[in-house]
Amino acid sequence: MESAVAREKYYLRFIFPLLACFILTTLIGCGSMPKPVRNLGKTDVDFVMDVHAREQKELLMELTRKLYVRNPNQLRKIEDMTIEDRMLQIFGRPGELxxxxxxxxxxxxKTSIDAILLAFDESYQGDRVFAAMVGLTEMLRRSYNHQQEFFILDSLDEQSLYNSARNIEIFVWRLYHRRDSNGELYLLTNHYNEQQFDVSFDRIFTRMAMVQDMMALIVADKTNRSITKVAHGVVQFVFLPVP
Incomplete structure (x- = not known):
């Protein structure tokens, strides 16, 4: 009798809370639960995915600010627009889903790859930084299934992550080489002169691509699936699909 009572207390104290979190994670998610409780529904891989997703967002925000500082003429195309307004439009407020x-x-x-292409369309008269960053941010969000946090049952597609890494490289090539009919770059980035040698944009883009490649390898290892790699020359750069 005592052992039966002890088992009942054990289940009530330890097993039922775990089952409750698992069920809520499956049905509605644990986003509103206290962090220690939410963490019960995570594996080590989920924590790694969280870190990479957060780092990618921070890099995107840093890149957006730097592009507007380097290309202030783009921000002036919209009356009374500020960098903070643009940041809010693209990334929302802290903690927002x-x-x-x-x-x-x-x-x-237009969004994702179509918005990126718009930024390099000579006929487009709008804010090219906004078009480029909306497109790049949306493409990367899709590679993470528009999620900021991951749990046991969540799964990413390793091919989409890999493709998005290659798309970052394609984006960079266009950014550094595409020019309008007057021979001017559509958007300015790194700055070189006798007094200054700024390659900070290279650092950001390299980290962004590395984050996506690392995530692709982690997910491929987790799911035991292979990645179809693509090889092509710079001149043939075409954006890869990220569903």
């Missing part, structure tokens, strides 16, 4: 796709009338509803 990122499940919503980035779609803006200002970009004619």
């Amino acid at each position: 990122e499940s919503k796709s980035l779609v803006f009338d200002e970009l004619d509803g």
Whole structure:
């Protein structure tokens, strides 16, 4: 009798809370639960995925600010627009969920790769930094299933992560080489002169691609699936699909 009572207390104290968290994670998610409780539904890989997703967002925010500082003429295309306004439009307020796709009338509803292409379209008269960063941010969010936090049952696609890493490289090539009919770069980045040698943009882009490649390898190892790698020359650079 005493052993039966002891078992009942054990289940009530330890097993039932674990089961409750697992069920809530499956049905509605643990996002609103206290952090120690939410962490019960995570594996080591989930924690690693969280860290990489957060780092990628921080890099995107840093890149957005730097592009506007380097290209202030783009911000002036919209009256009374500030960098903080743009940051809020793209990244939202701290703690806000990122499940919503980035779609803006200002970009004619174009997002992800289509928005990036708009930034390098000579006929486009709008804010090219905004188009480029909306596109790049949305593409990377898709590679993470628009999630900021991951749990046991969550899964990412290793091919989308790999493709997005290659797309970052394609984006960088266009940024550094595509010019308008007057021979001017669409957007300025690194700065070289006799007094200054700034390659800080290279550092950001390298880290962004490395984060995506690392995540692709982690997910491929977790799921025991292989990645189809792509090889092509710079001239043939075409953005790869990230569903």
